[in-house]
Amino acid sequence: MKFLKYVKDNILNILIYFSTLILICLMLGAFKIKIYINITIFIILLFNGIVIILLSYFRKYRFYNSFVNNLEKLDKKYLILETIPEPNTYEEKIMVNSLYEINKSMIENIKLHQSNINEFKEFVEMWIHEVKIPISSMILKCHNHNEIKTQEFSNLIRRLDNNIDQILYYVRSEDTEKDFIISEVNLKEIVRNISLKNKDDLLENKITLKVNINALQVNTDKKWLEFILNQIVNNSIKYKKDNNSLIRIESVEEKEKIVLSIYDNGIGIPESDITRVFNKSFTGTNGRDKVKSTGMGLYIIKNLCNKLGHNIYIQSKENKYTKVIIEFGKNNIYKF
Amino acid sequence: MKKIMIIEDEKTICNELSQLLENNNYETIVLKNFEDALNEILYSSPDLILLDINIPYINGEILLKNLRKTSSIPVVMVTSRNSEIDEVLSMSYGADDYITKPYNPTILLLRISAIFKRCDTNTNSISHKDFTFDVSKGIIKNDKDEISLTKNEIIIFNLLLNNKNRIVSKDEIMTDLWNNDEYVNENALTVNISRLRSKLADMGYTNIIETRKGIGYRII
Numbered sequence: 001m002k003f004l005k006y007v008k009d010n011i012l013n014i015l016i017y018f019s020t021l022i023l024i025c026l027m028l029g030a031f032k033i034k035i036y037i038n039i040t041i042f043i044i045l046l047f048n049g050i051v052i053i054l055l056s057y058f059r060k061y062r063f064y065n066s067f068v069n070n071l072e073k074l075d076k077k078y079l080i081l082e083t084i085p086e087p088n089t090y091e092e093k094i095m096v097n098s099l100y101e102i103n104k105s106m107i108e109n110i111k112l113h114q115s116n117i118n119e120f121k122e123f124v125e126m127w128i129h130e131v132k133i134p135i136s137s138m139i140l141k142c143h144n145h146n147e148i149k150t151q152e153f154s155n156l157i158r159r160l161d162n163n164i165d166q167i168l169y170y171v172r173s174e175d176t177e178k179d180f181i182i183s184e185v186n187l188k189e190i191v192r193n194i195s196l197k198n199k200d201d202l203l204e205n206k207i208t209l210k211v212n213i214n215a216l217q218v219n220t221d222k223k224w225l226e227f228i229l230n231q232i233v234n235n236s237i238k239y240k241k242d243n244n245s246l247i248r249i250e251s252v253e254e255k256e257k258i259v260l261s262i263y264d265n266g267i268g269i270p271e272s273d274i275t276r277v278f279n280k281s282f283t284g285t286n287g288r289d290k291v292k293s294t295g296m297g298l299y300i301i302k303n304l305c306n307k308l309g310h311n312i313y314i315q316s317k318e319n320k321y322t323k324v325i326i327e328f329g330k331n332n333i334y335k336f
Numbered sequence: 337m338k339k340i341m342i343i344e345d346e347k348t349i350c351n352e353l354s355q356l357l358e359n360n361n362y363e364t365i366v367l368k369n370f371e372d373a374l375n376e377i378l379y380s381s382p383d384l385i386l387l388d389i390n391i392p393y394i395n396g397e398i399l400l401k402n403l404r405k406t407s408s409i410p411v412v413m414v415t416s417r418n419s420e421i422d423e424v425l426s427m428s429y430g431a432d433d434y435i436t437k438p439y440n441p442t443i444l445l446l447r448i449s450a451i452f453k454r455c456d457t458n459t460n461s462i463s464h465k466d467f468t469f470d471v472s473k474g475i476i477k478n479d480k481d482e483i484s485l486t487k488n489e490i491i492i493f494n495l496l497l498n499n500k501n502r503i504v505s506k507d508e509i510m511t512d513l514w515n516n517d518e519y520v521n522e523n524a525l526t527v528n529i530s531r532l533r534s535k536l537a538d539m540g541y542t543n544i545i546e547t548r549k550g551i552g553y554r555i556i
Contacts, residue, residue: 132416133346136438140352143441144359161438181420188517196443196514203510209519223420 001064006057017049063092078103121171128168135161155200162234169227170296173303180221180308187251187260188213190222194229201237207245215253218260218328224304228312229262231297232324236264238293239286239322258328269316277314278302338452341382343367343399344414345391353386356441361501362448370394374402382409384448387431389415389422397422397429404430410451414439442511449498462497464555465541469497481539488524489532491516496545496555505552529553 007014021042028038063085070083081103087093138157142150172179191211195202202209218225229249236247248263269277273284283295298314305312311327340362344350354364365380367373370393377385385403389396400411413426416437423434433447461470467478474490476483485493495512496504506525513520520528529545536544546554 129416132437133349136416137346137348137352139438140349140356140441144352144355157438179419179421181424192515192517195519196440196511199511199514200507203521206521208521211517211519221420 001061001068003057006060007053010053014049014053021045021049059089063087063089078106121174124167124171128164131164132161135164155204158201162230165227165230166294166296166300169224169304170300173300173307180224182219182221182308184217185220185222185225187216187218187258190226190229191249193226194233197230198233198237202247205237205240205245206243207237207240207247210246210248212248212250215251215258215260218258220308220310220328224308228301228304228326231301232262235297236262236266236322239266239268240264241266241319256330258330260326260328261323263321263323265321268318268320268322269314270318274314274316278312337361337363338384339363339365339380339382340448341365341367341377341380341385343370343373343377343385343391343396344388345370346388356445360445361499373399377403377409378407384451385409385411387411387413389413389417389426397425400426400431401429410455412444412447412451440511442508443515445508446512446515462494464497464500465544467539467541469493476536476539478539483535483539485532485535486528487516488513488518488520488528489535491518492525492528493532496553500555503548503552503554508552 024045025038025042028041029035067080067084071077071080074080074083081096081099084096087096135157139154142154142157191213195209195211201207233247244265246263246265249261250263251258251260253259267286270285273282273286276282277284278298278301279295280299281295282299283293286293302312305326309329312324314322314324316322340357342350342353342357342364344353344366350366354366357364365382367376369376370391373391373394387396387400391399396413396415400413403409403411410432411430412433412435413423413431414435414437415422426434432451435444435447460472461468463469467476469476471490471494474485474487476485476493491513492509495509506522510520510522510525513525533545536542544556546556548554
């Protein structure tokens with residue numbers, strides 16, 4: 001709170017006071033009151049006026065200054081009400097009360113939206129579990145009536161299942177802490193599950209799968225890592241080149257971390273796109289031109305990796321290769 | 337024949353699952369009365385139970401917990417809920433395996449046979465004709481001769497011998513190989529089978545593996 005600005009705000013009051021003061025002195029002069037009495041009265045009233053201005057300034061200064069300073073320092077501005085000093089004057093009380101009301105109605109509003117979002121998420125999760133039941137019936141039906149046509153159906157069903165998994169993990173990736181358990185997980189087992197899941201696609205597309213897992217145990221959530229790897233392998237299959245396709249999954253132990261890499265010799269990512277592949281809804285030239293893409297896969301993966309505390313990055317050369325690297329920390333903080 | 341009980345409230349899945357299991361030489365029972373599930377299980381005494389978590393009247397996990405008080409029948413939990421917590425909970429209640437919907441039927445079968453194998457202790461060697469096949473060492477032996485097989489050949493031969501009575505499809509063999517971390521393609525599978533054949537022929541067993549074109553293979 002600046003003094004000059006305060007004076008400027010109260011300039012009308014000050015002008016009225018001083019003009020009255022001068023008027024009084026002139027009147028006293030006109031009544032031929034002795035000059036030294038006149039001067040004494042003038043000085044007393046002048047002093048009086050300055051004291052009034054200063055006093056009222058400092059009273060406001062105490063309240064507003066701490067208010068402004070706290071607001072500046074606060075990370076979450078809406079918590080300001082908790083920090084301001086007790087209001088003394090009528091004005092301050094009005095302000096604090098209105099702030100309180102505003103805050104309250106805003107919180108109610110946010111609560112409403114939050115519960116709407118939560119309800120929606122719960123519904124989506126429930127729906128996903130519901131929809132998995134007919135999917136598994138279809139898979140079983142296809143398997144029992146094994147003919148050429150059911151092969152095609154199986155592929156379609158698998159794609160459907162992948163898409164549904166994507167929504168499930170997207171919903172979960174937003175507020176997920178409730179839903180993951182970090183434990184020691186065997187990478188070999190996870191890679192096996194992923195390969196089995198994509199076996200038909202890999203064989204059908206004549207993609208050679210090479211697996212070389214040297215570091216076995218990592219601290220992570222099994223289901224989530226499976227989902228992450230599945231998305232990456234799916235991408236590798238989607239963006240393969242026409243012949244001699246290869247996917248190589250390797251893990252090595254380094255000093256402070258375990259590095260898992262998924263390499264493919266597919267169409268790669270253009271240099272202009274590579275920094276943005278993890279962005280929400282980013283499809284890139286590949287996603288637009290060659291295969292339809294939602295642009296959400298890698299975004300969800302990145303999000304999940306962040307939550308799990310793994311580093312993920314991507315290296316690629318257009319028309320040569322794509323390599324996704326996930327680093328697992330070796331510290332034991334997560335263990336329980 | 338092994339008896340498997342299916343506890344599942346979804347009719348279509350129930351029917352297809354029974355058919356799948358019956359196609360693979362298992363006898364199936366379907367639980368009808370969910371209200372009195374525990375007694376019905378104990379009464380029909382199956383060799384293995386496929387148990388869904390979301391069933392009417394009683395939660396699958398609770399049912400399992402109650403069942404474990406009196407019986408040690410192997411139980412495979414089947415569910416569409418795929419959170420780690422459900423899995424940990426089921427395992428802690430004494431499930432022998434856990435599989436999430438939608439599952440790959442071949443993998444389900446492999447897991448079931450793995451559990452049966454674990455229960456029967458003396459499956460380490462299989463006899464057929466006049467030879468015995470030692471699975472853990474990978475050696476085929478008869479009175480005169482003895483040969484050893486490579487890892488892939490062991491997996492294939494073991495699967496064929498365990499399913500003597502029926503044709504084993506290429507896909508099943510492939511799934512079993514992949515399930516054992518051998519990521520081979522179709523050409524490699526054909527090569528493996530012809531190697532296995534020539535090794536068996538060296539011992540005097542010609543034409544023991546029959547090829548059914550477009551379907552699969554069978555041990556004669």
